[in-house]
Amino acid sequence: MGEKSYGQMLVEGFVRAIPWAIVFSITIVLTVKMLAPQVKRGIEYTISASMNAVLDEQVFPKVKQNVKEAIEYTVKTVNNPPKPQAKREGAKGKK
Secondary structure, three states: OOOOOHHHHHHHHHHHHHHHHHHHHHHHHHHHHHHHHHHHHHHHHHHHHHHHHHHOOOOHHHHHHHHHHHHHHHHHHHHOOOOOOOOOOOOOOOO
16 A cells, blocks of 8 residues: 555655755856856947947948938939829720
């Protein structure tokens, strides 16, 4: 008569799981504390590298040139609007 009830099996499972939960929790906490400064430095490096790339010779001059050309095109279009085209008669218009 060595049968166990569901409650006894559940309690036994929890008792076995508690040490593993403690070990994994400690491991996660230590890992996060060790990696936090490295992650912070990585984020700071990424931001500074991105800003340097944008403000240096790579992106900013191209954006500046595109904006200049867009403004020139807009001024030309506003000063010289396109002429309306004459309506074409299609095949259906002729009988």
